[in-house]
Amino acid sequence: xxxxxxxxxxxxxxxxxxxxxxxxxxxxxxxxxxxxxxxxxxxxxxxxxxxxxxxxxxxxxxxxxxxxxxxxxxxxxxxxxxxxxxxxxxxxxxxxxxxxxxxxxxxxxxxxxxxxxxxxxxxxxxxxxxxxxxxxxxxxxxxxxxxxxxxxxxxxxxxxxxxxxxxxxxxxxxxxxxxxxxxxxxxxxxxxxxxxxxxxxxxxxxxxxxxxxxxxxxxxxxxxxxxxxxxxxxxxxx
Amino acid sequence: xxxxxxxxxxxxxxxxxxxxxxxxxxxxxxxxxxxxxxxxxxxxxxxxxxxxxxxxxxxxxxxxxxxxxxxxxxxxxxxxxxxxxxxxxxxxxxxxxxxxxxxxxxxxxxxxxxxxxxxxxxxxxxxxxxxxxxxxxxxxxxxxxxxxxxxxxxxxxxxxxxxxxxxxxxxxxxxxxxxxxxxxxxxxxxxxxxxxxxxxxxxxxxxxxxxxxxxxxxxxxxxxxxxxxxxxxxxxxxxxxxxxxxxxxxxxxxxxxxxxxxxxxxxxxxxxxxxxxxxxxxxxxxxxxxxxxxxxxxxxxxxxxxxxxxxxxxxxxxxxxxxxxx
Numbered sequence: 032x033x034x035x036x037x038x039x040x041x042x043x044x045x046x047x048x049x050x051x052x053x054x055x056x057x058x059x060x061x062x063x064x065x066x067x068x069x070x071x072x073x074x075x076x077x078x079x080x081x082x083x084x085x086x087x088x089x090x091x092x093x094x095x096x097x098x099x100x101x102x103x104x105x106x107x108x109x110x111x112x113x114x115x116x117x118x119x120x121x122x123x124x125x126x127x128x129x130x131x132x133x134x135x136x137x138x139x140x141x142x143x144x145x146x147x148x149x150x151x152x153x154x155x156x157x158x159x160x161x162x163x164x165x166x167x168x169x170x171x172x173x174x175x176x177x178x179x180x181x182x183x184x185x186x187x188x189x190x191x192x193x194x195x196x197x198x199x200x201x202x203x204x205x206x207x208x209x210x211x212x213x214x215x216x217x218x219x220x221x222x223x224x225x226x227x228x229x230x231x232x233x234x235x236x237x238x239x240x241x242x243x244x245x246x247x248x249x250x251x252x253x254x255x256x257x258x259x260x261x262x263x264x265x266x267x268x269x
Numbered sequence: 270x271x272x273x274x275x276x277x278x279x280x281x282x283x284x285x286x287x288x289x290x291x292x293x294x295x296x297x298x299x300x301x302x303x304x305x306x307x308x309x310x311x312x313x314x315x316x317x318x319x320x321x322x323x324x325x326x327x328x329x330x331x332x333x334x335x336x337x338x339x340x341x342x343x344x345x346x347x348x349x350x351x352x353x354x355x356x357x358x359x360x361x362x363x364x365x366x367x368x369x370x371x372x373x374x375x376x377x378x379x380x381x382x383x384x385x386x387x388x389x390x391x392x393x394x395x396x397x398x399x400x401x402x403x404x405x406x407x408x409x410x411x412x413x414x415x416x417x418x419x420x421x422x423x424x425x426x427x428x429x430x431x432x433x434x435x436x437x438x439x440x441x442x443x444x445x446x447x448x449x450x451x452x453x454x455x456x457x458x459x460x461x462x463x464x465x466x467x468x469x470x471x472x473x474x475x476x477x478x479x480x481x482x483x484x485x486x487x488x489x490x491x492x493x494x495x496x497x498x499x500x501x502x503x504x505x506x507x508x509x510x511x512x513x514x515x516x517x518x519x520x521x522x523x524x525x526x527x528x529x530x531x532x533x534x535x536x537x538x539x540x541x542x543x544x545x546x547x548x549x550x551x552x553x554x555x556x557x558x559x560x561x562x563x564x565x566x567x568x569x570x571x572x573x574x575x576x577x578x579x580x581x582x583x584x585x586x587x588x589x590x591x592x593x594x595x
Contacts, residue, residue: 080485107483112481112536126490
């Protein structure tokens with residue numbers, strides 16, 4: 032199977048060293064690690080937003096056609112201008128200038144799917160942080176790219192919205208797309224991600240299914256916590 | 270679209286009005302004939318060589334400032350940004366001041382706008398050199414602020430060392446901004462540069478929309494942010510530099526009008542560009558008519574009036590935005 036993202040020997044001085052990874056269709060990959068481990072830096076380097084050595088397959092596409100291959104949810108969520116939620120999500124369709132006029136319908140479908148249609152006419156600066164985060168994720172999904180790189184898609188979300196967002200990305204993966212998302216909620220990541228990448232001080236130290244890699248030793252060493260599995264759920268303790 | 274039509278109609282009305290307001294008691298019928306070249310040759314000269322270019326420049330300069338202001342606010346994601354922020358207008362003013370101080374203007378009147386454009390060009394080159402081609406937005410803006418301060422200091426130095434009080438007086442009056450006694454030569458000097466600036470900004474309009482979500486998101490949406498930055502800075506430099514070169518310093522219009530019209534157009538930066546240009550064109554036309562009516566014999570300066578009108582609106586904006594930062 033052809034990968035949607037292939038990173039080889041990527042290094043950012045002082046922040047990432049020699050990271051290599053591949054993402055395939057059908058995967059929802061969680062990028063986990065403590066604060067400052069290099070999660071956001073790795074996503075930015077993969078997108079060509081910061082100078083890095085090594086290769087990212089995304090950069091083989093020209094800037095103007097790249098949105099058809101990858102969508103990106105940035106950590107920055109501030110929008111100062113009074114733009115309506117519906118317009119924001121429709122902007123995601125700009126990656127497809129020749130899509131034949133059904134852009135608004137597609138954007139509306141995403142709004143409905145994410146239960147955002149109730150406030151489609153509200154303006155984005157008037158929304159709460161969590162609502163804004165969901166709208167910006169909806170914009171990224173409206174892009175219709177096979178791969179989504181999401182920097183903390185569950186940050187600022189309440190528990191139920193965090194679960195729904197993780198389930199949504201899981202379902203997207205089930206539809207043949209893929210997502211690579213930085214996550215801090217380990218039980219959530221362990222429950223919904225098909226694969227986890229653990230990054231510690233700029234080095235990918237583990238890569239595999241949650242069951243296999245979230246050993247008590249790794250959790251203690253990297254996160255200084257205890258994470259144990261109880262059926263489908265995971266329990267987090269100090 | 271309705272807003273654009275309404276503003277375009279307002280501009281057309283004010284342009285007509287501008288053609289019929291001025292010193293001297295010329296009958297309406299005589300004024301109309303004069304624009305077609307008939308009647309008293311002196312009246313024909315005044316109408317065709319002074320009032321017509323004056324009205325054209327008011328519209329052009331207002332539109333340039335509004336267009337550039339809307340673009341800069343969108344670019345910096347800040348409703349308090351204005352076209353002067355890139356430092357070009359301050360350098361254009363410096364060029365003009367040197368032209369006045371050295372007396373070149375007396376020998377060759379068009380030296381003033383041409384030297385002002387030279388100043389604007391120097392500032393653009395200095396900005397690019399200071400900030401580098403791949404500079405981030407903050408670096409570009411800080412460089413613009415530094416250039417503005419340098420130009421202001423140099424203008425003060427010229428005034429300070431001016432041996433001739435008349436030259437100093439002339440410089441001070443020019444700095445206040447005016448469209449009196451401008452000719453079609455001023456239009457022809459400014460127009461190509463204004464068109465180039467407007468084209469650069471117009472081509473950036475979709476990128477401006479994407480930039481509303483930050484530079485990273487814009488890049489992920491297919492915008493070449495580096496090129497966009499350069500286009501917007503150069504476009505604004507062309508518009509504000511050429512406007513200052515022919516009209517002097519006219520403040521607040523490029524800041525206040527885009528901000529006010531955003532309430533009607535909504536937040537999408539691309540949708541604000543044309544209304545802001547037309548709205549600012551209308552304001553400058555109206556203000557330029559007002560300076561001729563309020564104090565007919567005293568040559569009230571256009572820049573003085575726009576600053577007087579703009580300051581309270583600006584303070585109101587700052588007052589309203591105060592709660593958002595806390």
